[in-house]
Amino acid sequence: MSSARDKTNRRIASLQSMLCVGLDSDPSKIPAVFRTMDRPVLEFNRSVIRATRNHAAAYKVNTAFYESRGMSGMRDLEGTLEAIPPECLSIADAKRADIGNTSRQYAKAFFEAWPFDSITVAPYMGFDSLEPFFEFEDKLVFVLCLTSNPGSRDFEEQLMQDGRPLYRTVLDRVRQWQRNGNAGIVVGATKAGLLHELRSEAPDLFFLIPGVGAQGGSMQEAVEQGADSGRRSAIVNVSRALIFPEGEFSSVEDFEAAVGREAKSLHDGMRGML
Secondary structure, three states: OOHHHHHHHHHHHHHOOOEEEEEOOOOOOOOHHHHOOOOHHHHHHHHHHHHHOOOOOEEEEEOHHHHOOHHHHHHHHHHHHHHOOOOOEEEEEEEEOOOHHHHHHHHHHHHHHOOOOEEEEOOOOOHHHHHHHHOOOOOEEEEEEEOOOHHHHOOOOOEOOOOOEHHHHHHHHHHHHOOOOOEEEEEOHHHHHHHHHHHHHOOOOEEEEOOEOOOOEOHHHHHHHHOOOOOOOEEEEEOHHHHOOOOOOOOHHHHHHHHHHHHHHHHHHHHOOO
């Protein structure tokens, strides 16, 4: 079994939490108390991590919010990765995939240059575009399967010739492609009616479940339907609703207290289900 998967399941079991903190750190939304600092986004991320580290099983870094700022953003990405506790799963939410030799470079970027534990990838160019990621058997590769956005209807939910939706074909392929248990899928919490079906079909995959919070997904349904039979192998991501609490903050400590309260509330809710 992949070491990244084992580590995360141990964390879920010991903490009784599937919380994944999404670091979608938009500079325009971070509190004013950080904006006078030399590296506002990095300091904001460090504060979020300090406030949530006793409640989180994973941290998901949405690379778009860093790449869009050029080299300064990439330095913040690197500093953020260094700040994530080693016992927590680190996810590069990069949604990469391309022809094999290009994907090989993407895999090296996010698994070696920046040693993330896992990455999100897109499946629609087929196995040769994802094989370089699966070759890293100790990592976790999360393949987009059934996402939260309305546009999932455009492709993912379209029926194939066999009468099944495309996302079911993706699910079948990912189960074939995994090595050493290193495969997972991304399933939106807003698809709760289908989450149970996907878990029943794929008891062996690890689930990354975004869409709770600002997108309206249910934490209870995500945990109850997404976890495997051992109440493991799933993480539920919360981003904006957690890292951007309402209100004005006069100090970093006040901000961390607000984020910590929300993280604890989410964690407490999960304990009863795990």
